[in-house]
Structure formats: structure tokens, C-alpha cells
Amino acid sequence: MTNSNFKIKKEVLEIALKRTQERIDMIESALETAQDSSNDDTKSSAGDKYETSREMIQQDINRYQKQLLEANKDLQQLISIESTVDNRPEFVRLGSLVRTTTGLYLIATSIGALKIRGNNIFVISPASPIGQLLIGREIGDSFTFNRITQQITEIC
Helix, strand or coil, X not given: XXXXXXXXHHHHHHHHHHHHXXXXXXXXXXXXXXXXXXXXXXXXXXXXXXXXXXXXXHHHHHHHHHHHHHHHHHHHHHHHHHCCCCCCCXXXXXXXXXXXXXXXXXXXXXXXXXXXXXXXXXXXXXXXXXXXXXXXXXXXXXXXXXXXXEEEEEEC
């Protein structure tokens, strides 16, 4: 792959890291708000209403904690990918920027589509359907996704 593709890969990783950190910050803020609500919720004369309210708040706290755990895993994964940004892999793996005849994919975490330097890049998880099709393939390999056959032309 060209140096331009390495620069694109680096830019995509920077954006993914930034978005993941922003997601972590939002989750932490929501978690803090939910915990404050739980602490401020005092028992009223309507016992059942109080218990229902506390249970709903606890469910929110549990959901935010789970989301925070996943977001932190994504962040660590992106950091590990960033440290290998200049490697030239022979096959598609986590952290690979893959150019096919129809698109450009970064195998990382599920961020979605980004536009960088006029390129549409899909930042996908290796566990996603297309990620599973790409992992382990080499330049020249073909695969079919959504009834469209694509060929891998570059790996960075």
C-alpha cells in the first residue's frame, strides 16, 4: 500500500480513538448522574413507587457500567492497533486497512463509515459479517458479501 494509505489509516485510527473517548466520557457522565439520582432518592410514603424508581435507576447504572466496560475494551483495542500502524501485514487481521474493488475497510471496532481525503472508509469489527469474511484473506482473494463479489487489492 502507498504512504497515502498509511496516512489514511493513521487518520482513521485517530478519529476512532477520539470518538471512543468521547463515548466513554458520555457514559461516565450518565453513570455519575444515575448514581447521584440513586443517592438522592429518599424513601417516600409510597413504598412501591420508591422501590420501582430505585430498581429502574439500578438498571440504568448496570447498563451504563456494561457500556463503559465495552467502550474501554474498544479503546484498548484501538490503542494496540495504533502501535502497529506502520506494519505491512501479508493477510487481513485486526488493525488492517483493506482496499477491495468496491470499498475501503479498517478492521478495528464498529465505528461506521468515515470520509477521509475523499475516501469512504468503513471502520468495522472483526466480528461483523464482512469482518469475518475479510480476516485471514490475502491480496488477490475474492469474497462475496450481500451478493456482491469483491477482490482484495491492498492490505495496509
